[in-house]
Amino acid sequence: MRLRRTLAFSRRALLQFRHDRRTLAFVLIMPLLMILIFGYTFGGDVKNVSVEIVNQDAGIQEGSSPLLPQGLHLGEMVIKNLDEQALSLHENTNVTNARQTVHDGHAWAAVIFPANFTQEFLSSISSQQGTIPAKIEIYLDASNPTISAEVIKAVTQSIQATLKEITADLNKTQVEIPITIDPSYEYGGSETRFIDYFAPGVISFAIMMVTTMITIILFVNERRNGTLQRLLVSPASESEIVVGYALAFAVIGMCQSIVVLVAAILLFNITIVGDILLALIVILLLAFGHQGLGILLSAGAKNEMQAVQFIPLIIFPSILLAGLFWPIESIPSYLQPLSYIIPLRYGIDAERSIMLRGWGIGEIWVDILVLILFALLTLSASVVLLKKKN
Numbered sequence: 001m002r003l004r005r006t007l008a009f010s011r012r013a014l015l016q017f018r019h020d021r022r023t024l025a026f027v028l029i030m031p032l033l034m035i036l037i038f039g040y041t042f043g044g045d046v047k048n049v050s051v052e053i054v055n056q057d058a059g060i061q062e063g064s065s066p067l068l069p070q071g072l073h074l075g076e077m078v079i080k081n082l083d084e085q086a087l088s089l090h091e092n093t094n095v096t097n098a099r100q101t102v103h104d105g106h107a108w109a110a111v112i113f114p115a116n117f118t119q120e121f122l123s124s125i126s127s128q129q130g131t132i133p134a135k136i137e138i139y140l141d142a143s144n145p146t147i148s149a150e151v152i153k154a155v156t157q158s159i160q161a162t163l164k165e166i167t168a169d170l171n172k173t174q175v176e177i178p179i180t181i182d183p184s185y186e187y188g189g190s191e192t193r194f195i196d197y198f199a200p201g202v203i204s205f206a207i208m209m210v211t212t213m214i215t216i217i218l219f220v221n222e223r224r225n226g227t228l229q230r231l232l233v234s235p236a237s238e239s240e241i242v243v244g245y246a247l248a249f250a251v252i253g254m255c256q257s258i259v260v261l262v263a264a265i266l267l268f269n270i271t272i273v274g275d276i277l278l279a280l281i282v283i284l285l286l287a288f289g290h291q292g293l294g295i296l297l298s299a300g301a302k303n304e305m306q307a308v309q310f311i312p313l314i315i316f317p318s319i320l321l322a323g324l325f326w327p328i329e330s331i332p333s334y335l336q337p338l339s340y341i342i343p344l345r346y347g348i349d350a351e352r353s354i355m356l357r358g359w360g361i362g363e364i365w366v367d368i369l370v371l372i373l374f375a376l377l378t379l380s381a382s383v384v385l386l387k388k389k390n
Contacts, residue, residue, distance in 0.1 A: 046150040046330045048088045052098035052110040053079060055091075057117040074121050075113035077165065078136070078179075081158040086150060102141050102186050105353070105363065109151045112137040121179065135182045142188030143356035144197055147327050155181060187357045188271075196271040199264045200279075200351035201324040203257055204286060208318060208344050210256060211249050211287045213311055215294025220307040223298070238386035242295065242379055249291045257283045273358035279351055282364075285371040286347040292378025296385060318344040346370045 057075030082089065090107065092098040098110035113136060114120075121134035138155060142148040159179050183190070223229070257280055264270045297310040318324070321331065321338050322345040328336055339345050350367035353359040361368065 046147060046327055047085055048333065049086060049109070049147055049150060049329050050107040051087045051089055051151060052092045052101050052107045053089050054093065054095050054098045054110060054112045055079060056095075056115045057113040058115050059118045060122065072118055072122075072166070074118040074134070074162070074179075077162045078113070078155075078158050081161040083154050083157065086154045099139050099186070102139055105141070105357070105359075108141050108144070108147050110137075110139040111151075111155060112139065124178070134179045136179065138181055138183045140183055140185050140188075141357075142185050142190070142192050143352060144327055145188070145192050145194055146197070147329065148188070148192075152181065152183065187273075192271065192356070195264075195268045196356060197352065198325075199268070199270045200355045201322075201348045203260050203264075203283065204344060204347040204351050205318065205322075205324055206260060207256060207283050207287050208290050208347070209315055211252070212290045212294045212297075212314055214252075215245070215249065215291050216298045216307045216310055219295055219298035238383045241386060242292070242382045245295070246288050246291045246379060249287055252287075254280060254284060254287075270355075272355045274354035274356075275360065278360065279354045282347060282350045282354070282368065282371065285368065285375055286343065288375035289343055289371060289378050292375060292380075292382045295382035296378060318342055321345070323348055343371060343374045 055075045057073060059073035059075070079089070092101070092110070095110075095112055098107075098112065101107045102110050117134055117136070124133045136155060136159070138152060140148045140151065159181075163179070188196075261276070261279075265272070293314075297314075298307055317338070321328075321335065322342045323339065324344070328339050328345075331339070346367040350364045350371070353364050353367075357363075
């Protein structure tokens with residue numbers, strides 16, 4: 001091996017970057033972009049979880065109890081000690097309305113303090129036999145186990161902080177004056193596992209990734225080999241070409257979805273509450289949209305190397321900002337609005353709502369509408385682009 005020849009090959013490879021500035025920028029900027037996105041999104045604490053607060057606790061008035069002559073409104077104290085960074089609290093005066101808000105998916109939980117909450121607390125520490133301990137009801141949407149665990153954790157910490165404030169006045173330890181949490185579930189339950197929450201996102205992401213990657217690379221290859229030009233001068237219209245490709249990739253996407261779904265059911269026993277057919281329709285719409293996106297991006301690539309550059313620009317924001325691995329509530333608030341422009345977010349949200357909550361079209365119509373508009377926009381733009389090239 002001769003050093004001169006070796007260095008000559010190295011020089012030739014490096015000179016390619018000089019003539020392809022977009023690739024050079026990609027090589028230098030993409031790692032920086034990745035570390036910034038991962039650093040600001042990965043492992044963040046869950047924040048701003050929407051929670052309904054129903055405080056019906058009547059409390060005890062000043063002078064009405066020898067144990068606490070100054071009076072006590074225990075419900076207010078627990079609410080005051082709730083972590084308002086983790087939970088976004090909304091006051092509600094009606095238990096039924098609060099539960100309906102959780103049912104409709106507008107809140108993750110309803111924390112309910114009964115009218116006799118303080119009185120039951122005093123009875124439980126008076127050493128009377130047969131007294132009922134004070135209970136806080138938490139009505140949960142446990143379709144996301146991470147968020148439901150965060151709600152229970154926040155309420156538990158608030159109870160501990162409240163008891164710490166009043167134990168000195170009562171001359172008792174916290175163990176002697178327990179407050180219990182009574183969880184009930186609208187969706188999911190204490191047995192809901194992370195894999196149940198994770199599987200719908202993985203299915204959606206796999207379809208998005210494979211469809212986009214294959215479309216970009218395929219169209220670049222067909223353009224380089226002249227196949228695309230021959231198709232454009234054939235009697236077939238541009239719309240027929242685009243829709244034909246879209247149907248082909250949709251079939252591939254459906255087969256992938258079925259394989260992944262069957263594997264998840266057989267190997268991991270994931271929970272599926274809703275209509276599987278509706279879940280597959282959502283996958284189909286997601287595949288259509290990203291197939292059109294792949295055609296559009298391939299038009300901006302002169303070669304395969306440039307085509308590959310688009311793939312991480314699509315994949316990494318989708319992984320980090322669409323709620324695939326962790327809740328969107330754990331993303332910094334200034335990055336959360338970016339998730340609304342990522343189509344995968346709507347696909348994942350629809351899949352999880354179908355599979356974990358059992359929702360139908362009436363509840364997920366917004367997600368479906370966004371995916372339809374995304375598919376129509378990208379496929380229509382692809383037709384226009386092919387006509388322009390023709």
